[in-house]
Amino acid sequence: MPSKPLGPPPSPFADQLRQAQHSAVHLEMRDWYAVDAEKGPFADWRAGVRYDPADRASWWRPWLDLVAEAVGRGVAIRRARIVSEPVSEYIHYEHSGTFTNVAAGEQVRWLPRRQASDISLPGNDFWLFDGRLVRWNHFAGDGASGGPEVTEDPHMARLCASAFEAVWERAIPHEQYEIR
Template sequence: MSPSATTRIDELLRGTVRSALHLEMRDGYMQDDPALRAWRDGHRLDPADRASWWRPWLDVIAETVGRGVEIRRARIVSEPVSEYIRYEYDVTFPNVAAGEQVRWLPRRNAGDIPLPGNDFWLFDGRLVRWGHFSGDGDSLGGELTEDPAAVRLCADAFEQVWDRAIPHDKYTI
């Protein structure tokens, strides 16, 4: 079965054999997310209590990385960072523990990088999944393309961002 616009990212990851690249460029997403609300109320993940944060998404990441797939996520962020980015920063350590590589690029250092207009995932250097969001950061779904020009744009943009970005363990907010 070939993927369609309704194929979930976890399903796409399960079919990935070499690499999955994810570029995030917004300063906020899903403001009504229950996990974000809990964080606002003071809840923090306990690094020592892996069972409390090893949710299904991280199982997919760990399984995918365990098959030898490299998963890299880069985030372009405004500074000072938004409340949402502070939350995202605080909850990134489980992604790293699952095997995902994460880097942060201050937006001021991305000015001369040709970037696509949307966040994206790039699977195995051949399939782009655009992420569409409302102005408030709510997900409006995705769109898939294997168009060579789109793949090239995303691959080039991601690598330029990655080269300039700061590894999660070295980035401070």
């Protein structure tokens, strides 16, 4: 059953997170993303730049303010990443900076793709807000953003909730996941 967009265009992500009351879960399933906002930081990382956890001012950014604000309101934010091993260079980059997400209050886990073979997964990455609003993240083959799509279809929300919880149950907490 195709999802039904809520209208043109979806509201900005920040608004959706600000409206969340209880939970926001994010499932990432790609080994490579080429979203514009990350091109510079990824290039810097490739050149050897690393965040210093002790120098918070150097890595704190507006996204983390948004997360910390939501968590401060009691919204549980969980992110799960399904990754191929050995991991891609991009996933290695994501892993190295994930401590910033955790510092803002996100819970993050990693699941090796081989351990996800028997989990029914939707075809796209998504955010699920309060178990009812799904924000699909579409990507082109090269990792560029294809734009979001939003639905409140209960069937889609249940599919995403079930997939996320199955992944979360098996996934390894960020602090314990070792890059392979």
